[in-house]
Structure formats: C-alpha cells, structure tokens
Amino acid sequence: MKAESGVKYSVVVPLYNEEGSAAPLYIGLTEVMRTLEEPYEIIFVDDGSTDRTADILSEIHETDQCVRIVSLRRNFGQTPALKAGFDAAHGEVIISMDGDLQHDPAEIPAFIEKLNDGFDIVSGWRRERKDTWLTRRLPSRIANWMMSRLSGVALHDFGTTFKAYRREIIQNIQLYGELHRFIPALARWSGARITEIPIANPPRQHGKSKYGLSRTFRVFLDLLSTKFLLDYSTRPLHFFGFFGLSAIGAGTSSGLLLLFQKLIAHSAIFASDGVLAFAAIALILAGVQILCLGLVSEIVSRTYYESQKKPIYVTRVAKRPDLHLKFGQEAVASSEEDRFSNAGADREKSTSLVPK
Numbered sequence: 001m002k003a004e005s006g007v008k009y010s011v012v013v014p015l016y017n018e019e020g021s022a023a024p025l026y027i028g029l030t031e032v033m034r035t036l037e038e039p040y041e042i043i044f045v046d047d048g049s050t051d052r053t054a055d056i057l058s059e060i061h062e063t064d065q066c067v068r069i070v071s072l073r074r075n076f077g078q079t080p081a082l083k084a085g086f087d088a089a090h091g092e093v094i095i096s097m098d099g100d101l102q103h104d105p106a107e108i109p110a111f112i113e114k115l116n117d118g119f120d121i122v123s124g125w126r127r128e129r130k131d132t133w134l135t136r137r138l139p140s141r142i143a144n145w146m147m148s149r150l151s152g153v154a155l156h157d158f159g160t161t162f163k164a165y166r167r168e169i170i171q172n173i174q175l176y177g178e179l180h181r182f183i184p185a186l187a188r189w190s191g192a193r194i195t196e197i198p199i200a201n202p203p204r205q206h207g208k209s210k211y212g213l214s215r216t217f218r219v220f221l222d223l224l225s226t227k228f229l230l231d232y233s234t235r236p237l238h239f240f241g242f243f244g245l246s247a248i249g250a251g252t253s254s255g256l257l258l259l260f261q262k263l264i265a266h267s268a269i270f271a272s273d274g275v276l277a278f279a280a281i282a283l284i285l286a287g288v289q290i291l292c293l294g295l296v297s298e299i300v301s302r303t304y305y306e307s308q309k310k311p312i313y314v315t316r317v318a319k320r321p322d323l324h325l326k327f328g329q330e331a332v333a334s335s336e337e338d339r340f341s342n343a344g345a346d347r348e349k350s351t352s353l354v355p356k
C-alpha cells in the first residue's frame with residue numbers, strides 16, 4: 001500500500017527541552033534517511049519546551065522541506081507527544097525515537113529491514129543498558145518481565161521508544177496516560193506481528209532525563225489497566241463474576257457450616273463462631289457487590305463499543321462477496337433500472353476495493 005502523499009518513511013521525535021540535542025539529531029537523521037533513497041519526513045513534536053528547542057526546530061524547518069513541526073500548546077507528556085506525531089505522519093512506515101541522542105539514527109535501516117521481512121512492529125532492545133541499576137535497570141527489568149508475561153508478547157524491552165511500525169497498525173491504537181510503552185501489547189490484540197532488534201544505549205549527552213523512580217509505580221498501574229482492558233473489555237462480567245461468585249460461594253458455605261453446627265450437630269466446631277459468622281455475611285455482601293459491578297461494567301462496555309461503533313475484531317484482508325450475491329441483496333432499489341445502476345456502481349466499488 002502506497003501512502004497518499006508518496007512519503008514512505010515518517011520519523012517521529014518528541015522533544016521536551018532538548019535544545020542541546022535537536023540540531024545534532026537532525027543532522028544525524030537526515031544523513032541516514034537520505035541513504036534510504038525513498039521519500040521521507042521527519043516530524044519533530046515540540047512538547048511545550050520552555051528552552052530554545054522550538055526556535056531551533058523552526059530554523060531547521062525553514063531550511064528543509066522534509067522536516068515538519070508539531071508544536072503542542074503546553075507540556076502534555078511523552079505519550080501524547082508521540083501520538084500527535086503519529087497522527088500527523090503520512091509515511092507507510094513510522095519510526096519513533098527519543099530526541100535526546102540516546103537513540104542512534106544509524107540503526108534505522110536495520111529496523112526497516114525487519115519490517116520488510118514481514119513484521120508489523122520492530123522494537124528496539126537496549127541489551128546493554130548504561131542507566132543506574134537500582135532506580136532504572138532493576139525496575140525496568142521487573143516491569144518488562146511482567147509485561148511480557150501478561151501481554152504474551154515476547155519482548156525484552158517495552159520501555160524504549162525506538163520502534164518502527166506499519167502506519168495502519170499504529171494509527172489505529174488509542175493512547176492514554178503513559179501507554180506508549182504498551183503499544184506492542186495493544187497492537188498484539190489486533191494480530192500485529194512483532195519482533196525486536198538489539199540497539200545501543202548511549203548515555204544522555206545534554207540536558208537531563210524527565211523521569212525518576214515514580215515512573216515505576218505508574219508503569220505498574222498502566223500494566224494492570226492494559227491487561228484488564230485487553231482481556232476483559234468486551235466481557236467484564238467474566239472478570240468480576242469470578243471474584244463475585246467465589247466470594248458468594250465462600251460466604252454461603254461458611255454460613256451453611258455454621259447453620260449445620262447450630263441446628264444439627266449442636267456442637268461448636270470452631271471456637272470463634274462470631275468471626276466466621278461475620279466473615280460469611282461480609283463475603284456474601286462483597287460478592288453481590290462485585291457481581292453487580294460486573295453487570296454495570298457490561299453496560300459500560302456495550303455503551304463504549306456501540307456508541308463509537310468500535311469493532312470487536314480486526315480484519316487483515318476482507319474480500320468482497322461475489323457480485324451476483326450483492327445484486328441479489330439490493331432490496332432498497334425502487335425500479336428495475338435503479339437496481340441495474342446500483343449493481344453497476346457496486347461493481348466499480350468492489351473491483352477497486354479488492355486488495356491486490
């Protein structure tokens with residue numbers, strides 16, 4: 001599929017206060033992109049920088065037609081900045097990378113080579129990380145392990161933004177909060193073919209990192225919501241129902257046990273009857289509430305999907321039905337002539353729609 005604008009590669013770079021890195025990055029990127037000998041664009045997203053980043057980007061834009069700038073009104077964060085770049089991109093292939101020179105443009109051809117092998121997403125893997133162990137590498141290791149276990153995507157490094165995507169995959173993904181780390185997991189839902197390649201991880205040369213240890217906590221919560229949404233967004237009752245019914249089941253059995261004790265056996269099996277009675281009531285009440293939460297979530301889920309006409313599946317290729325079948329279904333046409341003209345219009349549409 002050729003992109004409408006003829007652009008083949010879009011490089012998306014979010015920048016927040018990167019005045020020291022913007023120009024050298026542009027020079028490095030341009031050098032590499034030119035060697036690919038295909039039309040490309042570089043989209044710099046200025047995420048509300050307060051230093052000279054915006055001025056430097058404008059100067060670059062004035063001298064080079066291949067550079068586009070998206071300026072956000074304030075600092076929205078890396079995920080919205082990336083999404084703004086993805087939405088603006090025209091290329092068939094979109095490459096995202098950081099703007100702090102921690103990603104080497106010279107590695108872009110390797111990403112493209114992998115995409116040409118038939119993958120939809122190629123993710124960078126910082127095999128030898130230079131960051132500090134306790135605040136960066138250890139939390140990242142744990143988070144990556146959990147992400148790959150929970151999402152079923154066998155990647156070592158979800159955290160890096162150095163990735164290449166086919167446009168149709170990335171533009172169909174909605175990103176909230178700081179979900180850019182979960183793009184492979186989210187894309188997996190739509191059947192994307194994902195792989196990874198090792199990349200270098202040079203330390204930051206200018207400015208300082210925008211993140212600290214608090215990121216770990218947010219990543220963990222994002223992991224939880226992503227896992228829930230991926231698995232249960234179309235069937236929340238299966239999730240809540242499990243816990244609700246288990247609690248009701250446990251509460252009811254404890255209640256029955258107590259009843260049996262009192263009425264038939266007349267003996268105290270447990271010394272602390274009162275606690276068990278309380279637990280039985282609490283479990284039943286909690287179970288009923290959780291179950292109701294599941295039912296409400298079912299309504300929310302239906303509203304979410306139906307109000308936006310969101311599909312609950314993704315097609316890779318859709319071949320149109322045979323023309324005579326389509327013609328047979330034209331019940332709305334008022335006259336015989338209309339029917340033929342509708343069928344003719346349909347024929348044109350269907351031939352142009354059939355994927356090559």
Ligand code: UDP
Nearest residue numbers: 014015016047077078081098099100209210
């Ligand atoms: N970034 C951004 N908006 C923000 C924070 C970061 O656009 O609010 C950009 C930043 O300029 C850099 C990239 O996201 O190009 C990665 O940020 P950083 O280097 O601080 O993250 P780290 O490499 O430490 O994980």
Ligand code: MG
Nearest residue numbers: 098100102204
């Ligand atoms: Mg960085």
